Amino acid sequence: MEVVEYKDPGKPVHKLIEEQANKNPDKVAFVYEDGTKLTYSELVKRSKAVANLLKEKGVQKGDTVFLIMFNRPEFVTGLLGSLYAGARVVIADALTQKEDLAFQLEDSKPKVVLADSEVLEREKETLKDYQVLTEDDLAKAQGEHEVEVDYEDDARIFYYAGIAGRTMQVIHSHRSFTGAIVPLVQAEGIEESDVSLVTVPLTHVLGLDAAFLSALVSGGTALLLKKFNMNKIKELAKEHKPTYIVAVPLVYQTMMKEDEEFVKELGKSLKWSMSGGAYLPPDDQKRWEELTGKPLLQVYGMTEAPQIFATTPQKHKIGSLGFPLPGVEALLVDPDTLEIKEDQGELLVRGPQVMKGYPEEEENKKAFVELQGKRWLRTGDILAKDEEGFYYFRGVRKRMLKYKGYPIFPRDLELILQKHPCVEEVTVEGEPAGEVGQIPVAKIKLKEECKGKVSEKEIMDFVNSRVAAYKKVRKVVFL
Missing domain, CATH: 3.40.50.12780 (ANL, N-terminal domain)
Incomplete structure (x- = not known):
């Protein structure tokens, strides 16, 4: 490497x-x-x-x-x-x-x-x-x-x-x-x-x-x-x-x-x-x-490891995220077994920009893994690598969507929606929305006594009054 x-x-x-x-x-x-x-x-x-x-x-x-x-x-x-x-x-x-x-x-x-x-x-x-x-x-x-x-x-x-x-x-x-x-x-x-x-x-x-x-x-x-x-x-x-x-x-x-x-x-x-x-x-x-x-x-x-890959004017390919910046080590692994992969897998990184950690030790145990005698950060992103060493984004394992470049984490929105007295179950998912990326959509199962008595707008107002503008739920679907 x-x-x-x-x-x-x-x-x-x-x-x-x-x-x-x-x-x-x-x-x-x-x-x-x-x-x-x-x-x-x-x-x-x-x-x-x-x-x-x-x-x-x-x-x-x-x-x-x-x-x-x-x-x-x-x-x-x-x-x-x-x-x-x-x-x-x-x-x-x-x-x-x-x-x-x-x-x-x-x-x-x-x-x-x-x-x-x-x-x-x-x-x-x-x-x-x-x-x-x-x-x-x-x-x-x-x-x-x-x-x-x-x-x-x-x-x-x-x-x-x-x-x-x-x-x-x-x-x-x-x-x-x-x-x-x-x-x-x-x-x-x-x-x-x-x-x-x-x-x-x-x-x-x-x-x-x-x-x-x-x-x-x-x-x-x-x-x-x-x-x-x-x-x-x-x-x-x-x-x-x-x-x-x-x-x-x-x-x-x-x-x-x-x-x-x-x-x-x-x-x-x-x-x-x-x-x-x-x-x-x-x-x-x-x-x-x-x-x-x-x-x-x-x-x-x-946020856990800012600026780890980039292309440069000298090494540049359309569509590529680039290659590891100075001091960065990268490994692709099978997300489930952590078996090392050559061409595609979850990205693990080590480098000078990697965070100290989260305050909760249980979360650090999930975020960091020991491999080859070294401590690596799991990014939760699936990347592919070509024969010249350029990396390409292929998807995410972690639950996250992007709206206008801002990250939105569905779990944060679900935790707020669960506080509504009429919500029995909720899942928030991303829906493609052109240039802005994805919009959060809340899929909700209402409690029996609330059916027909609460509107999608009321639920949307409940969550959107509590979060930043870019995090707002843009659509509610009752299941």
């Missing part, structure tokens, strides 16, 4: 960015869609000021900070400031609401919540018992604070469905946080002169690691949008000439649909683009490459 050597910098992400600030303090680290620019030295200074504010609010090394913000400058200073303060940061999707949010807060027990005003207004009730700092508080932070952290300390936590298919903490150390970014940077040759266009949420590893931090740890510049917006993209691209984009397939499909001439123009500054997070139809991949004249690469990973 060929493993390309990974040059581990041995430093946490915030210290890698600080290195760039020491080397090139006046270089612009990122530009926000409203024109706000932060140089590397300003970014480090503001982040250390946030760390000081967190210290004043009682945050000590090893405490948890809960970050729930849309893409904005304060998301970045909030994240880096939490790392400087020695905290473990829960990174929550800004669309998380009500029951989902309450569960994550109760489970993680944060000392401080960093929420932007939009989230605070929407979730006032859920957040009322927590110490909340908004973007205004972070922007006014003064002073400087830094705690020395160990490479093996907890750095960031995502709430994601484990092998069991229900949401739980996915814990990453500083080592695996660095390991999620640097191998991709090494493989793609990202450098100081690069400019990344960031259109996807920083609350997901594709946006945070592959699109945004890949530029910052390399000394480049990131162009940050709050969310996908064609006019803002045109403005930023015209002025700053992005050299790469990392986004979900829907971003490329929408851009081609809305303005092919702009896509052609974009191709003049781009070196490459990269798609991840969902299935990329080969026809869309070919069309983007025809319009831009540059490759549309693919990256593959998951």
Whole structure:
């Protein structure tokens, strides 16, 4: 098995960015869609000021900070400031609401919540018992604070469905946080002169690691949008000439649909683009490459092991997820017997980006296996490999569907629906829905006394009022 050597910098992400600030303090680290620019030295200074504010609010090394913000400058200073303060940061999707949010807060027990005003207004009730700092508080932070952290300390936590298919903490150390970014940077040759266009949420590893931090740890510049917006993209691209984009397939499909001439123009500054997070139809991949004249690469990973495979401009095939990034070992096995397979099977991985684990030991026993004297993460994905070593996605063993690139775990929705007094049994399945991927459909057996007395809409409202917009059940079928 060929493993390309990974040059581990041995430093946490915030210290890698600080290195760039020491080397090139006046270089612009990122530009926000409203024109706000932060140089590397300003970014480090503001982040250390946030760390000081967190210290004043009682945050000590090893405490948890809960970050729930849309893409904005304060998301970045909030994240880096939490790392400087020695905290473990829960990174929550800004669309998380009500029951989902309450569960994550109760489970993680944060000392401080960093929420932007939009989230605070929407979730006032859920957040009322927590110490909340908004973007205004972070922007006014003064002073400087830094705690020395160990490479093996907890750095960031995502709430994601484990092998069991229900949401739980996915814990990453500083080592695996660095390991999620640097191998991709090494493989793609990202450098100081690069400019990344960031259109996807920083609350997901594709946006945070592959699109945004890949530029910052390399000394480049990131162009940050709050969310996908064609006019803002045109403005930023015209002025700053992005050299790469990392986004979900829907971003490329929408851009081609809305303005092919702009896509052609974009191709003049781009070196490459990269798609991840969902299935990329080969026809869309070919069309983007025809319009831009540059490759549309693919990256593959998951929250438990971000960015493990990718194609590069030098090694690229339409339809392929690529090959293991530097430091990554991959095995294909029979999902039931774990017998090693050469051409197709469930993917097992080892590498610098693999999570520390879930908090529950029983779940870790299901997620990790011992094979060939080594510990491997089971991905739950079925992949095939061709004679040149390129991998291809073939399906999933775990229960998961994708909507607009967002992962949805049917078990989470089933657990909520089971709380409805009229639901006897429920199964949530994905239904194909064109470019957006799949929509969740709830198939329900009602209790005898409720038949004819409760509507599909009532059931749908019951679950949808409790979850993020992208998780909403779009159809209810009574069986």
